Amino acid sequence: MRTTTKFRQLLNDPGIIQAPGAYDCLTAKLIENAGFPAVYMTGAGTSVAQLGPPDLGLSSMAGIVGNRAPMARILASTLLADAVPRYGM
Numbered sequence: 001m002r003t004t005t006k007f008r009q010l011l012n013d014p015g016i017i018q019a020p021g022a023y024d025c026l027t028a029k030l031i032e033n034a035g036f037p038a039v040y041m042t043g044a045g046t047s048v049a050q051l052g053p054p055d056l057g058l059s060s061m062a063g064i065v066g067n068r069a070p071m072a073r074i075l076a077s078t079l080l081a082d083a084v085p086r087y088g089m
Contacts (some may be wrong), residue, residue, distance in 0.1 A: 001087055003077075003078050003079070005073075006077070006087065007038070007078045009074075010037055010038060010078060015064075017037065018036055018037065018038070018076070019036065019038035019039060019040040019078075019080055020036055020039065020040065021029075021036070021039075021040045021042035021043055021045055022039050022040065022041055022042065022045070022071065023041070023042055023045030023046050023048070023049040023067075024067070024071070024075055024084040025070050025071055027069045028041070028074065028075055028079070029074060029075070032063055032075055032076065032077045036038075036077070037077060037078065038077055038079070038080055038081060039071070039075060039077060039078070039079050039080070040063075040080045040082070041067065041071055041079060041080065041081040041082055042082055044080070044082075045081035046064060046067045047063075049067075050063055050067065062066050064081065064082070068081045
C-alpha cells in the first residue's frame with residue numbers, strides 16, 4: 001500500500017495520530033519498530049543534529065529535504081516532515 005494511502009487512512013481513523021519526532025534515520029526506525037503509525041521529522045531536531053544550534057532559522061530547505069529523503073526510503077510507515085516556509089529570510 002502506498003504511504004499516501006496509509007496517511008489518508010490515518011486521517012480518517014478516529015482519535016489522535018501519534019507520531020513521535022525523529023531527527024535521523026536511526027530515531028525514525030526506532031519509532032517505527034516501536035509500533036507507531038507515523039514518524040514526525042522535526043525541523044528543530046534536524047537543525048540541531050545537522051548544525052548544532054537550535055532551530056533559529058539557520059537550516060535551509062535543501063538541508064530539510066536532504067534529511068527527509070533517506071528517512072522516507074527506510075520507513076514503511078508514514079513520514080510527516082516539518083517544512084517551515086521561512087527559508088531565505
